Amino acid sequence: MxxxxxxxxxxxxxxxxxxxxxxxxxxxxxxxxxEVSRNNAKKLGVSxxxxxxxxxxxxxxxxxSLPEMVVLLYSFHHIPDPLDQKVDFLEDCFTALPEGGHICIAETFLKNDARDTAANRETQIRWANRGVEAFASTF
Ligand SMILES: C[S@@+](CC[C@H](N)C(=O)[O-])C[C@H]1O[C@@H](n2cnc3c(N)ncnc32)[C@H](O)[C@@H]1O
Incomplete structure (x- = not known):
């Protein structure tokens, strides 16, 4: 993995x-x-x-080739726009994954129409504070 x-x-x-x-x-x-990761794993004795x-x-x-499972937790949105770069990345993953392999992408997704006034307050606050990240993640 x-x-x-x-x-x-x-x-x-x-x-x-x-x-x-x-x-x-x-x-x-x-x-x-x-380097921090390596030190943490060593301290915890995870081999x-x-x-x-x-x-x-x-x-x-x-x-x-890639292992059977690829995990991206809050990192996929770091692939910069334009959107093609995210698509290229996924295509490259698909090419290198074994048959039956999986990519697990976990992100915060905000609806594009959630920026308008009909959206609930919590969603509007998220758009206001983390809009660039949310937009980059939503496609
Ligand atoms: C929000 S953190 C993810 C934390 C981690 N997944 C976790 O669950 O603890 C996003 C990470 O993605 C990394 N990152 C951003 N762009 C990257 C890239 N092109 N290749 C590899 N890592 C990247 C950043 O350096 C950052 O450490």
Missing amino acids: IEMGSGTGQTSVRLAEEMPTTEILGIDNRATVT NLSFETADMTEYVKTVT
């Missing part, structure tokens, strides 16, 4: 703990956070987990 955009590794650590017989790889394009510094959009172009 691979987590792309693993940040400081909290999700990867949890996945590794939940599935001790599965090898987990976390990748993030910031060397500082992969079925490793981290690499890599740009996920480049990574999926260069690997010949």
Whole structure:
């Protein structure tokens, strides 16, 4: 299993703990956070987990194959617009995934029409505070 955009590794650590017989790889394009991840995993004694510094959009172009499960938790929206770049990334994942493989993308999705006054207050506040992220994630 691979987590792309693993940040400081909290999700990867949890996945590794939940599935001790599965090898987990976390990748993030910031060397500082992969170093933090490695240290955290070491401190916690999680041995079925490793981290690499890599740009996920480049990574999926260069690997010949991906593990059966690819996880992106709040990282997919970081692939910058235009939209084609997200589509290219997904196509590259699809090419490298084994048959029957899965991509699990978890994001906050806000409806595009939620910016108008009919939307409930909570949704409007989210659009106001995290609109760029929400928009980038919604397509
Ligand atoms: C909100 S954090 C995700 C945290 C992590 N998934 C978790 O559950 O703890 C998003 C991460 O994606 C990483 N990221 C952004 N663009 C990336 C890219 N092109 N390739 C790899 N990682 C990227 C950022 O450095 C950041 O650490």
